[in-house]
Amino acid sequence: MLTKQRLRGFGMNVDEICFLYDQGKDEIVHLFFMCPYSQRCVDVVQNWLGFQVCADWSSIHRDRSLTMFCRQIRFAVICALIYHIWRGRNLARLSGYVPHPKSVVQSIMWEMRSRIRKQGRNLSLCNLEWIKSKCLW
Numbered sequence: 283m284l285t286k287q288r289l290r291g292f293g294m295n296v297d298e299i300c301f302l303y304d305q306g307k308d309e310i311v312h313l314f315f316m317c318p319y320s321q322r323c324v325d326v327v328q329n330w331l332g333f334q335v336c337a338d339w340s341s342i343h344r345d346r347s348l349t350m351f352c353r354q355i356r357f358a359v360i361c362a363l364i365y366h367i368w369r370g371r372n373l374a375r376l377s378g379y380v381p382h383p384k385s386v387v388q389s390i391m392w393e394m395r396s397r398i399r400k401q402g403r404n405l406s407l408c409n410l411e412w413i414k415s416k417c418l419w
Contacts, residue, residue, distance in 0.1 A: 301374040313371060320367050322383040327363055330387060331416055335360060351409045355394060362390045391417065 299308065302319040306312040314320055324335045333356065348356075366386045374380045398405075398413060405413070 301371050302380055308371075314364065314367060317367075319370065319380065319383070323363060323367055323370075323386050326383050326387045327359060327390070330391070331356065331359065335363075348412070349406070349409055351405070352412050355398070355413075358397065359390055359394060362393055366390060 300306045300312060300317055301308060302313075303317055306317055328335055363386075366381075366389060370381045370386060
């Protein structure tokens with residue numbers, strides 16, 4: 283990922299300020315784990331799905347309280363969240379526009395609904411109930 287940190291590594295003279303929040307360094311660790319913008323996006327996802335998004339995202343696959351399908355949806359949501367945070371950073375860099383965290387999560391919800399509806403007839407009752415409780419249907 284071409285962050286300002288990497289550009290400086292190539293010898294370019296650029297500032298270190300994060301595009302999204304004007305504080306912190308524009309580097310991967312800050313962008314995904316420390317940036318207040320990213321944290322607001324994560325908070326909205328956590329409130330929506332009711333689970334903690336932590337640095338150990340692989341733990342989602344080990345949560346046996348949910349079906350494999352529900353764990354896959356959670357994992358897909360986190361992957362989409364990473365993409366949308368990176369996309370928001372690029373929009374801020376290129377056009378000065380920073381998407382609101384709620385609109386980021388609404389985009390993710392729409393993407394998840396589309397994926398789930400393609401598999402609709404193959405879902406168990408347990409999975410359907412979970413999907414409806416999370417407003418994904």
